[in-house]
Amino acid sequence: MLSVITTSDEEKLRSLATESVFQRFSLAEIQSATQNFDDDLVVGKGGFGKVYKGCIYGIGDTTERVVAIKRLDSFSRQGASEFMTEIEMFFKLRHCHLVSLIGYCSDNNEMILVYEYMPNGTIEHHLHKVDTPLSWMHRLKISIGAARGLDYLHTGVGAQQGIIHRDVKSSNILLDENWAAKIADFGLSKIIEEPSSGVSTGLKGTFGYLDPEYSMTGHLTRKSDVYSFGVVWFEVLSGRRAVDTRFKEEEYNLAIWAKKCVKERRLDQIVSSHIIAQISPKCLNKFVQVADRCLNSSRKKRPTMADVMVTLQQSLAFQEQFDSSAQAAGSTGFTYKMQYLLFGPRHNSGISI
Incomplete structure (x- = not known):
């Protein structure tokens, strides 16, 4: 039409x-x-x-x-x-x-x-389409920037008004010349006069990132964006697409698969092989805890984007501390040793969630 x-x-x-x-x-x-x-x-x-x-x-x-x-x-x-x-x-x-x-x-x-113009393209491009994957520190800082932008949408317009993006996904998070994250594409966004209650609306968004409750009821809230952000978070951590039919049926939906891995304490299977040796154990724990909460089936149990920002800053502090210690150690085989201490044998991550 x-x-x-x-x-x-x-x-x-x-x-x-x-x-x-x-x-x-x-x-x-x-x-x-x-x-x-x-x-x-x-x-x-x-x-x-x-x-x-x-x-x-x-x-x-x-x-x-x-x-x-x-x-x-x-x-x-x-x-x-x-x-x-x-x-x-x-x-x-x-x-x-x-x-x-x-x-x-x-x-x-x-x-x-x-x-x-955003010269460094989208997160999606760097995660899935090029052979130079982002470092863990880059991914963490990009996540923080995107969280700040989304929190502004939800709360920065006015106390009695908020904006729900409604299509948060890796291809809608762009990177400027300094690799800072910027949220794009507001064509599906909704202004809500009562942010706490949300709004009923026709279903729009992208499969794989959609809040299941919004999908079932048509009721949209800021926590719907939080769910989508949680999917992006696990995408950033794993390097896997939100939906990938190359995997077997029980694994092709990233959100469902990631939550299952977290529940079974199999974090080593979630983390991309490109960054597995770079991550601080404390940073990873914080990062995964809040990402998992974002995907909670109950909206009431999901964090706000302000909560997410605080946790991400804590994750960054843990990572910076870890990197400083690693630099100070500077011994041969340090990366391998830290990887083993962090994840142990393949099916025993040693991470507590």
Whole structure:
């Protein structure tokens, strides 16, 4: 079904552009920036359409800046309503761990969003598509940044209002030039006037990351994002996708499999082989404890994102302490010894949860 921008949408867009720092780009400017939507400039694609890397002049720019240009397909699931939602969300939001919107284009029923460019791509890309996996410290700091951005969405807009992202996943967490995490894609987000009670809404999100209670009832709360973040957390720790049919049936859903491993104290099977020797035992305990709580079937037992941030900072402190000790030791075979002390034989992790 064709999704188009209405006259009232256009009026609202012009009003937002006037009131904020958003820029309204012409289609000609976008075509010039993307060399007429050259496929060689595509840096991402999905059900919404394609994302291009391009150069364009923004408000106040004296030279062209590199940007990410998302062109929504009018036949995609993410149509005009999501396009409008994303712009309205960015009008309200400003945070160092959220991707910034520079402008938009709505000429000739095009739906195009122009963002700051994130040169290091997505967490998903580094976990699943390249041969240079992130170090454990990188993964931990990225998790902290993403948690800060999500906490801001939930609580930073106002005491009586919150925003639920509704599509937290590894491909929606981008990395800037300093590897800092920034949350992106607010097309499915919902503003809630009573954050504690949530809102009933149609089911949207990505399979594998969806809160089971939201899936069953259609009732959305901030704890639904917390569940999704827990899935991302185990994805970061394990290097496995949220859903991977290459594994046998009881293991292809990451959330279900990870919780089972935690319950059976088989943490050595969860941790990616690329980082297993890098992790402090205390850091891992803290990290897994709260990730497991995020995936609790009862929303009431899940932590808030503020709780998550505190625990992640504690995990980071444990890791920094561990790394300092390791550097001081500096003996041959230290990494191997620490790996053995941490995990022991393959099926006896020695980690207490």
